[in-house]
Amino acid sequence: MKILVLGSGTAARHPDRSAPACAAATGPAPQAERTHSAIAVSDDGERWVLLNASSDIGQQLRATPALRPRADGQRPIRAVVLMDAHIDHVAGLLALREGPPLTVVATPAVFEDLTTGLPLLNVLQGYCGVRWQALPVAGECGRSDFVVPGVPGLAFAAFAVPGAAPPYSLHDGLEQPGDHIAVQVEDLRSGLRLFYAPGPVPRTGPVQACMRGADRLLVDGSAWPEAAATARDPVGPRVLIHVQPPMPAPRAGAAAQVELAYDGMEIEL
Amino acid sequence: MKILVLGSGTAARHPDRSAPACAAATGPAPQAERTHSAIAVSDDGERWVLLNASSDIGQQLRATPALRPRADGQRPIRAVVLMDAHIDHVAGLLALREGPPLTVVATPAVFEDLTTGLPLLNVLQGYCGVRWQALPVAGECGRSDFVVPGVPGLAFAAFAVPGAAPPYSLHDGLEQPGDHIAVQVEDLRSGLRLFYAPGPVPRTGPVQACMRGADRLLVDGSAWPEAAATARDPVGPRVLIHVQPPMPAPRAGAAAQVELAYDGMEIEL
Numbered sequence: 103m104k105i106l107v108l109g110s111g112t113a114a115r116h117p118d119r120s121a122p123a124c125a126a127a128t129g130p131a132p133q134a135e136r137t138h139s140a141i142a143v144s145d146d147g148e149r150w151v152l153l154n155a156s157s158d159i160g161q162q163l164r165a166t167p168a169l170r171p172r173a174d175g176q177r178p179i180r181a182v183v184l185m186d187a188h189i190d191h192v193a194g195l196l197a198l199r200e201g202p203p204l205t206v207v208a209t210p211a212v213f214e215d216l217t218t219g220l221p222l223l224n225v226l227q228g229y230c231g232v233r234w235q236a237l238p239v240a241g242e243c244g245r246s247d248f249v250v251p252g253v254p255g256l257a258f259a260a261f262a263v264p265g266a267a268p269p270y271s272l273h274d275g276l277e278q279p280g281d282h283i284a285v286q287v288e289d290l291r292s293g294l295r296l297f298y299a300p301g302p303v304p305r306t307g308p309v310q311a312c313m314r315g316a317d318r319l320l321v322d323g324s325a326w327p328e329a330a331a332t333a334r335d336p337v338g339p340r341v342l343i344h345v346q347p348p349m350p351a352p353r354a355g356a357a358a359q360v361e362l363a364y365d366g367m368e369i370e371l
Numbered sequence: 372m373k374i375l376v377l378g379s380g381t382a383a384r385h386p387d388r389s390a391p392a393c394a395a396a397t398g399p400a401p402q403a404e405r406t407h408s409a410i411a412v413s414d415d416g417e418r419w420v421l422l423n424a425s426s427d428i429g430q431q432l433r434a435t436p437a438l439r440p441r442a443d444g445q446r447p448i449r450a451v452v453l454m455d456a457h458i459d460h461v462a463g464l465l466a467l468r469e470g471p472p473l474t475v476v477a478t479p480a481v482f483e484d485l486t487t488g489l490p491l492l493n494v495l496q497g498y499c500g501v502r503w504q505a506l507p508v509a510g511e512c513g514r515s516d517f518v519v520p521g522v523p524g525l526a527f528a529a530f531a532v533p534g535a536a537p538p539y540s541l542h543d544g545l546e547q548p549g550d551h552i553a554v555q556v557e558d559l560r561s562g563l564r565l566f567y568a569p570g571p572v573p574r575t576g577p578v579q580a581c582m583r584g585a586d587r588l589l590v591d592g593s594a595w596p597e598a599a600a601t602a603r604d605p606v607g608p609r610v611l612i613h614v615q616p617p618m619p620a621p622r623a624g625a626a627a628q629v630e631l632a633y634d635g636m637e638i639e640l
Contacts, residue, residue, distance in 0.1 A: 135433055137429065137430075138429070157429060157465065157466060158429045158430065160406065160407070160426060160427045160430065161406075161427065161429065161430045164404055189465050189468065189494075193462060193465050193466075196426065196458050196462050197426060197462075199458070219490075219493075219494065220490070220491075220494050221488075221489070221490070222489075224488075224539070225458075225488065225489050225539040228537075228538035228539045228543075229538060268497075269497035269498060270493070270494040270497045274497075
């Protein structure tokens with residue numbers, strides 16, 4: 103499985119250029135500026151699944167030739183999985199409005215938000231067209247396994263995680279399962295698994311079980327060093343994404359196997 | 372008057388890196404990649420009016436310290452004038468959702484589009500709040516003079532120009548006055564005038580009269596070399612914006628006083 107970090111930052115529009123980076127994290131020199139967090143995953147490097155369509159997607163696509171439309175008109179981006187309906191994670195859908203119909207994988211709560219308060223999916227119908235692949239994480243159902251058509255080498259699982267709906271949501275103030283998800287991606291050839299949670303995760307239950315079994319964690323850097331505690335040992339190497347400087351230094355001993363994601367980071371799993 | 376070219380490109384997401392630039396245009400080496408066209412104007416370099424909020428606004432703000440929010444919480448961007456309601460020109464409004472209420476200057480047609488089909492103004496009400504300054508270019512009224520609160524040194528005039536409503540518009544297919552405007556900006560101290568028309572303009576009438584009297588024209592480069600014919604002599608220096616490579620070479624003699632805009636270009640008038 104190939105993983106591309108398209109953006110590694112938080113929603114803050116104006117990062118502090120002078121902020122010190124996480125002192126104990128490993129990896130290349132930290133970026134002074136980061137675009138909004140989003141990643142892409144692929145089984146073969148040719149067909150990709152986007153996890154969030156960030157509002158910086160224009161800049162991110164310009165920096166990522168692998169994701170640009172092909173000469174044959176086919177989209178390298180076969181689907182977009184939405185982790186929630188917050189503006190910074192969905193506004194980029196508008197930039198994907200040219201080409202063949204776009205497959206959007208989203209929970210009922212997110213689908214409702216994007217067809218009512220901020221009806222981006224309705225708007226896209228007037229351009230490329232949208233195929234909504236419903237992700238039944240709602241009510242009592244806190245987990246849903248799914249595959250993306252055209253990307254046979256990857257198996258996905260979505261988990262309900264905490265988080266409020268956006269202010270424009272019709273159900274703003276009434277947090278409901280499916281407003282936010284975390285996603286596990288498994289490479290079916292190798293069996294290796296990525297767990298992607300760019301926001302808060304519950305401290306117990308099936309999400310923790312999945313995180314413990316993951317071969318790579320991409321977790322919320324804005325909550326560091328708390329993030330270190332949310333995945334109990336043994337876990338695979340952690341990569342912090344959704345980073346807002348300044349980063350406090352992690353506690354002694356907690357920095358082992360912690361990397362700071364950066365825009366353009368490539369992970370092979 | 373200070374003019375900043377935030378973005379100089381067309382809506383094409385994936386410009387051709389190898390395309391030759393307009394052979395006869397003057398100015399620095401053309402950019403291989405351009406963000407979506409938008410400019411900012413100011414009377415003092417401290418308070419700015421944005422003309423369009425492009426979907427690349429995140430990248431543009433990161434590149435333009437003068438437009439970033441100040442420590443005192445005030446917006447350097449005092450207002451956004453919308454030239455139309457097309458996605459590439461309005462999607463950036465979402466990135467301006469933090470801070471004090473945002474003044475949006477727009478025609479009734481554009482206001483309707485942004486409160487119905489793509490209700491970005493409604494969404495902003497849930498964040499910073501919006502003050503709509505109505506620009507009465509509609510029906511028989513093809514011109515409207517206006518000022519922007521807090522920017523006393525500039526006088527604006529908006530003109531109806533041709534152009535269809537976006538596909539998501541409730542009146543899509545029924546082109547109406549106010550769907551698109553061109554804007555004249557006059558520096559009240561010097562009397563010098565900018566005419567900004569990043570799209571098609573009528574060949575006759577008051578728009579042509581204004582263009583002939585302008586000290587600087589910022590006109591649609593995607594229509595070049597036709598753009599050269601849309602402003603008859605005598606006119607001030609022309610700058611082509613909204614550029615989509617490849618640029619055909621202008622006709623002999625037409626290239627005098629033609630510059631190609633680029634992202635980050637600064638013009639003092």
